[in-house]
Amino acid sequence: MKPRIAIFSLTSCEGCSLAILELEDQLLALLGGVEIVNFREGMTERAWDIDVGFVDGAVSTPQDEEEIRKLREHCRTLVAIGACACLGGVNTLKHQQPPLEYREYVYGAGAKWFPTTSARPLSAVVKVDYELPGCPMVKEEFLHFVKCALTGKQFRLPADPVCTECKKLGNLCRYEKGELCMGPLTRAGCRAICPAYGSVCEGCRGLLGADAVAAAREVFPARYGVPFDRIADRLRLYGAYQDDGENAISGVLQPSR
Amino acid sequence: MTGRILSHAELIELIDLLGASRRLIGPVRRGDHYFYEPVAGAARLALDAPQCVYSPKSFLFPPEETLLTFEKESGRFVAQPVLHDAPIALIAVRPCDIHGIRLLDHVFAAPPGDAHYEARRRQTFILGMDCAEPCRAEAFCADMSANTAHLGFDLMVARLAEKLEARATYAIEAGSETGENVLAEFGRGRAPGAVDEAARAERAARKRQAFPKRLRCDVDELPMALQRGFASKTWAQTAQRCYSCGSCNLVCPTCYCFNIRDDISLDGNCGSRVREWDGCQLRDFALVAGGHNFRSDPAQRLRHRVMRKGRWIQDRTGLPGCVGCGRCDGACTAKISIREMFNALAEEAGHDGD
Amino acid sequence: MTVIESMEAGVRTSPYVSTPARVLDVEKLTDLETLFVLEMGHGRALDHRPGQFVQAWMPGIGESPISICSSPTRGRAFELCVRRVGEVTSHFHRFRPGDELGVRGPYGNGFNMRSLEGHSVVVVAGGLGLAPARSVIQYIIDRRDHFDQFHVLYGTKTPADVLFRHDLSLWRHSALMNVMVTVDRPDEQWRGRSGVVTKLFADLPPLDPDRTSAVVIGPPVMFKFVVIELMARSLPADRIFCSLERRMKCGVGKCGHCQINSEYVCTDGPVFTYERMRSLPEAI
Numbered sequence: 035m036k037p038r039i040a041i042f043s044l045t046s047c048e049g050c051s052l053a054i055l056e057l058e059d060q061l062l063a064l065l066g067g068v069e070i071v072n073f074r075e076g077m078t079e080r081a082w083d084i085d086v087g088f089v090d091g092a093v094s095t096p097q098d099e100e101e102i103r104k105l106r107e108h109c110r111t112l113v114a115i116g117a118c119a120c121l122g123g124v125n126t127l128k129h130q131q132p133p134l135e136y137r138e139y140v141y142g143a144g145a146k147w148f149p150t151t152s153a154r155p156l157s158a159v160v161k162v163d164y165e166l167p168g169c170p171m172v173k174e175e176f177l178h179f180v181k182c183a184l185t186g187k188q189f190r191l192p193a194d195p196v197c198t199e200c201k202k203l204g205n206l207c208r209y210e211k212g213e214l215c216m217g218p219l220t221r222a223g224c225r226a227i228c229p230a231y232g233s234v235c236e237g238c239r240g241l242l243g244a245d246a247v248a249a250a251r252e253v254f255p256a257r258y259g260v261p262f263d264r265i266a267d268r269l270r271l272y273g274a275y276q277d278d279g280e281n282a283i284s285g286v287l288q289p290s291r
Numbered sequence: 292m293t294g295r296i297l298s299h300a301e302l303i304e305l306i307d308l309l310g311a312s313r314r315l316i317g318p319v320r321r322g323d324h325y326f327y328e329p330v331a332g333a334a335r336l337a338l339d340a341p342q343c344v345y346s347p348k349s350f351l352f353p354p355e356e357t358l359l360t361f362e363k364e365s366g367r368f369v370a371q372p373v374l375h376d377a378p379i380a381l382i383a384v385r386p387c388d389i390h391g392i393r394l395l396d397h398v399f400a401a402p403p404g405d406a407h408y409e410a411r412r413r414q415t416f417i418l419g420m421d422c423a424e425p426c427r428a429e430a431f432c433a434d435m436s437a438n439t440a441h442l443g444f445d446l447m448v449a450r451l452a453e454k455l456e457a458r459a460t461y462a463i464e465a466g467s468e469t470g471e472n473v474l475a476e477f478g479r480g481r482a483p484g485a486v487d488e489a490a491r492a493e494r495a496a497r498k499r500q501a502f503p504k505r506l507r508c509d510v511d512e513l514p515m516a517l518q519r520g521f522a523s524k525t526w527a528q529t530a531q532r533c534y535s536c537g538s539c540n541l542v543c544p545t546c547y548c549f550n551i552r553d554d555i556s557l558d559g560n561c562g563s564r565v566r567e568w569d570g571c572q573l574r575d576f577a578l579v580a581g582g583h584n585f586r587s588d589p590a591q592r593l594r595h596r597v598m599r600k601g602r603w604i605q606d607r608t609g610l611p612g613c614v615g616c617g618r619c620d621g622a623c624t625a626k627i628s629i630r631e632m633f634n635a636l637a638e639e640a641g642h643d644g645d
Numbered sequence: 646m647t648v649i650e651s652m653e654a655g656v657r658t659s660p661y662v663s664t665p666a667r668v669l670d671v672e673k674l675t676d677l678e679t680l681f682v683l684e685m686g687h688g689r690a691l692d693h694r695p696g697q698f699v700q701a702w703m704p705g706i707g708e709s710p711i712s713i714c715s716s717p718t719r720g721r722a723f724e725l726c727v728r729r730v731g732e733v734t735s736h737f738h739r740f741r742p743g744d745e746l747g748v749r750g751p752y753g754n755g756f757n758m759r760s761l762e763g764h765s766v767v768v769v770a771g772g773l774g775l776a777p778a779r780s781v782i783q784y785i786i787d788r789r790d791h792f793d794q795f796h797v798l799y800g801t802k803t804p805a806d807v808l809f810r811h812d813l814s815l816w817r818h819s820a821l822m823n824v825m826v827t828v829d830r831p832d833e834q835w836r837g838r839s840g841v842v843t844k845l846f847a848d849l850p851p852l853d854p855d856r857t858s859a860v861v862i863g864p865p866v867m868f869k870f871v872v873i874e875l876m877a878r879s880l881p882a883d884r885i886f887c888s889l890e891r892r893m894k895c896g897v898g899k900c901g902h903c904q905i906n907s908e909y910v911c912t913d914g915p916v917f918t919y920e921r922m923r924s925l926p927e928a929i
Contacts, residue, residue: 067557177557185559187706188732193575194537201541201622202354202568204345206324209624218534218624245535245574245589252532253625358661361704367745368704372659403660403897521926548901551661551894555705562705564661569901576902579892580709580731583865585927595904595927603907 037085037183040072042105044091044098045125045153049170050116051075051090057173064177067184086111086183090171092118092125094153106160111183114156115176117169117238121273124169125153155275164189169238169272172224192222195242196235200226208234214258216269219246238272294464295480296487302448302461305477306333306418309380313416316350317382318343327381338383339456341426342616346388346544347381351411352395354541355567358407358551362561373563374410383420383448386440387432387616391544392417393443394610398547407566416469419444423494424501429617431630433502435510437614445470451490462491505630508637510611514602520636521594529632530590532625533572539596539619539629540570545604545612548576571595597632660897663702663747668740669722674808678773679738680714681725685748691723694755695780696888696916700896701725701737702747709733710893710911713751714776716783726776726808752896753915756860756886758784764858764884765794767849769871771842771863772801775808777888778862782812786821793856795822796849800842800863804828804835842867846874854879861919862888868929872919885919889928 041051055076057064071081087109093099106112117123128136129152137145156162166175182189196217200207208215208229215234217226221242228235241247254260297305306315310332318340319328325340327347361370384392399408422438432438440447444466451460462483465471483491508516540546550569555562569576572592577585586592604612613629620628670682685691691699693713702708709731715724727737740746758781766785770778778797785792797816801807807826816824825848831839838845842863859875861868868887875885891903891910898912906925908914922928 063557181555181557184557185555185705186736187555188735194573195534197534197536197538198541198568198570198573201345201538204326204349204354206321206344207538207622207624210324210344210621215624218536218538243574249532249534249589249625253534256532257626358659367665368747370662370704370747372662374659398899401898405897405899406659407661547899549894550900550902551708553705553707559705566661571901571904577892579890580734581728582730585891591927598906599904603904606907 036067036069038071038081038083039068039086039088039180040070040081040084040109041075041088042072042090042101043074044089044101044119044156045094046091046116046118046123048075048090050119051088053170053173054088054176057177060177064180068180082108084109086113088113088115088166088176089156090114090116090119092122092153093151093156093159094125095148095150099151099159102156102159111163112156112160113164113166113179114162115166115171117167117240117272118153119156120165120167121240122153122155122158122275123273124271126270126273126275128153155273158275165191167191167221167239168224174225175223193242194222195246196220196222196224196226196229196239198222199224200229203230205229214254214260214265216265219250219269236271237269240273241269294462294483295474296451296483297448297461297463297480299457299459299461301479302338302463303333304479305463305473306336306380306382308477309382309416309418309473313378313380313414315380315382316347333382336382338420339450340383342385342430342618344618345542346391346616346618347384348388348391348395348544350379350381351392351415352399352408352547352568355565356407357563358566360561360563363559372406374407376410376414378414378416379411380416380418382418384417384444385420385422385426385616387430387437387614388544389417389419389440389443390437390611390614391616394545394604394608394612395547396443397608397610416473417444417446419447419466421447421449423450423498425503427617427621429620429628429630430615431505431617432615434504434506435611435613435615437611437616438498438502442466446473449491449494451487451494460487460490462487506637507634508641512640513633513637514605516637516640517598517601517633519640521598523636523639525632525635525639526594526597527590529627530588530593533589533593533627534625535572535574535589535592536624537570537573538622538624539627540572541568542618542622543600544614544616544618545600546570571599593627597629597636600629601633661749661895663700663749665745666701666748668742668744668746670742671740674726674810675806677730677806678726678728678776678808680809681727681737681740682722683725683746683748684722686745688721690717690721691748691751693717693723693751695758695784696755696777697751697753698777698896698915699725699748699750699752700893701727701733702749703733703736704747706736707733708747708749708894709737710752710896712777712780712888712915714779716780716787718784718787726773726779728773749896752911754913756781756888756916758788761785761858761860762788762791764792764856765796765852766792767796767798767852767857767859767875769798769842769859769861769863769867769875770800771867772806773808774862774864774867774888775799778860779809779812781860782816782822786816786819789821794850794852797822797824798827798842798845798849799825800827800829800845800867802829804832804837841870843870843874846878849878852878852880854881858884858886860886860888865890865929868922875919882920882923883918886916887919887922887929888915889917889922890915 141148216237217235220237221239317336318325320337325343359372399405600613665686666683672680698712714726825845827838894900898909903910
């Protein structure tokens with residue numbers, strides 16, 4: 035029997051869900067291997083017996099929290115897709131202001147009708163089995179994940195930085211242009227798409243690990259005259275929640291409040 | 292004096308002759324930088340390019356290549372190796388990169404030969420371009436005896452008159468039978484005369500002066516200096532700022548380490564084994580399945596690279612492990628310099644010896 | 646499942662293509678380790694030396710380097726003891742008799758058994774190290790009159806980790822050899838000895854240091870302490886043979902993962918004399 039998969043969205047632009055539809059030519063092959071049973075962006079049916087549930091978006095409202103707990107119950111395997119679901123994403127930028135202030139800014143006089151919580155990755159609320167990071171998630175990585183699920187292959191995120199992919203492509207390093215790229219600190223898997231198209235890596239796939247962060251603390255102030263705080267500010271763009279145990283960098287990017 | 296003297300126009304014609312039966316690959320200008328790229332004709336090439344950002348290694352040993360494909364046929368997997376042997380001509384390869392290719396040749400030819408590399412290499416024509424002066428501040432090719440190549444090319448070109456490119460003359464010499472045959476087939480240019488002899492001698496004299504010494508020890512002393520510095524504090528001190536990003540490995544013309552992974556189709560019926568560049572500076576390079584990482588500390592990894600480049604490859608192959616091209620120094624965003632490490636260790640060894 | 650190489654005539658073969666090997670028998674040894682009895686396709690012998698390894702391939706999943714745990718003196722079939730530690734080895738544990746996997750090799754130098762002849766041999770194995778050691782042990786049993794005293798010292802963490810119980814029991818009751826087994830952490834049922842493997846050295850009879858060789862295979866932490874014991878008995882460093890483990894992808898001295906300084910464990914090793922290891926600071 036084909037695995038039953040479903041795709042859901044919490045607070046986000048839902049771009050990661052859409053990335054699945056953008057698989058286009060591979061979509062039919064994908065549907066040969068799996069059955070999509072619940073996907074608001076792509077179909078009207080709703081079913082709740084789910085083998086693998088993919089969720090994009092951050093937990094940013096009380097409703098999100100309720101929703102993700104429910105999804106966890108209905109999905110045998112829960113996969114966070116995209117920077118918001120994995121790291122909190124751009125939603126966490128709101129933490130830099132007091133809650134009432136950003137709510138009034140967004141909702142105006144009706145702010146009290148729109149309660150929000152701090153923005154968090156799924157893993158802050160429920161157990162997450164796999165994460166496919168990126169803004170948006172890398173659709174080829176999604177496909178690879180599905181292949182692994184179908185063939186019993188183990189899925190692992192790359193443990194190397196973006197630089198490895200950038201160099202293999204033969205790109206000109208952004209530092210040669212005098213730009214500060216986050217590639218050396220950031221998890222590969224995106225095929226270095228930003229540097230390949232002429233802009234710096236902003237770290238949307240998350241920090242690689244404690245060693246790289248420690249190196250950055252040495253390098254930026256001493257070699258480029260840039261305080262590490264400014265680098266941390268930039269890394270916060272795609273998620274202040276980069277404190278999973280494996281990376282052991284708890285709190286590095288949490289804004290001090 | 293052997294070889295021929297070619298005008299600029301004749302050199303272009305010669306390269307186009309090579310291109311008639313081979314894919315031409317040579318330096319192309321992109322903004323302020325040069326890259327080895329396939330071109331339709333010699334006119335597109337920047338023959339006087341100082342140094343390309345990457346060595347031409349990737350045309351012999353691609354960053355990612357399929358070694359074999361497999362497919363299920365009546366319940367059994369049938370595997371088929373994939374070999375590429377389309378003829379190519381690498382144009383204007385600098386001596387440092389020729390030394391790099393010689394090391395790759397040595398490693399991949401050692402029994403059992405790597406059929407994938409060898410298939411490409413057998414069909415590769417190399418036209419070298421000698422350097423009259425260093426191309427960048429980080430380069431210490433002369434210290435590593437790699438700013439001149441006597442072997443490892445089919446033809447070697449040295450530009451004699453260093454004025455306007457269109458009016459330049461070139462001394463060209465064969466380094467292989469294939470190269471000699473190409474020169475004979477081309478039949479153009481002229482035999483060198485006394486004037487050319489003088490120009491070449493003058494160029495050689497200028498070249499000897501043009502490369503400053505950038506290592507604080509002789510290349511022959513380097514292996515011993517490194518060995519004595521095995522327990523040096525330099526490794527840990529320098530590694531504090533190492534990201535373990537592997538950029539130094541990936542731009543190095545002598546780095547040849549790779550990983551092999553399996554790819555599989557959605558239905559599990561076919562797939563491939565793919566080789567991709569790897570690097571000893573990456574965290575998991577020496578990690579075994581049981582979870583033990585034999586070089587878990589960035590300082591151990593840094594030492595491994597520097598010792599290999601400065602000593603261990605030479606011990607094993609008799610060829611330089613570092614050609615002094617300076618690309619790793621340039622690629623390191625943490626500004627770790629192999630030349631500075633060599634120098635620091637040579638200095639420590641010198642003090643120890645006092 | 647099998648792996649067949651098809652190839653156009655005249656093209657040199659790729660060293661990365663496997664030959665099919667058929668599973669003849671499967672025996673569960675512990676919760677983690679399983680023994681596979683295999684035969685190369687076309688019925689040819691693997692033609693290996695004790696201490697060598699193969700690259701075993703599961704198409705689509707990957708390859709894993711695995712030591713051969715049987716002696717070439719035991720006929721055409723060969724045996725692999727596979728510990729379920731990574732993805733590839735986990736897949737191997739699903740193999741049943743009749744299944745096929747891809748095999749490249751044998752690789753590595755292995756032990757030069759001829760050079761041990763005429764000597765007393767002390768085999769010291771820790772944990773999964775008994776697998777490659779078993780290849781040496783079987784070889785010596787089969788050529789027993791070529792060797793003098795024969796001691797096997799084996800240590801594991803717990804009784805549940807003890808491999809090749811059936812072999813150990815046969816060996817223990819055999820007059821051909823002296824076998825001692827110890828566990829670091831005994832349980833209530835364990836009637837054997839306890840403590841680290843080096844404690845067993847106290848019960849070794851005197852050895853003639855000029856005519857004794859040692860074979861040492863185990864986890865990295867074990868080597869240092871075992872070598873101290875052997876050196877204390879005046880064994881020369883060039884008569885202590887150790888087999889090392891490293892990450893390996895190609896098995897043919899190219900990919901670089903198994904490098905220790907200038908050495909490639911896959912081609913220069915996995916067997917090194919302690920004399921050589923002393924000059925390789927990262928070896929242990």
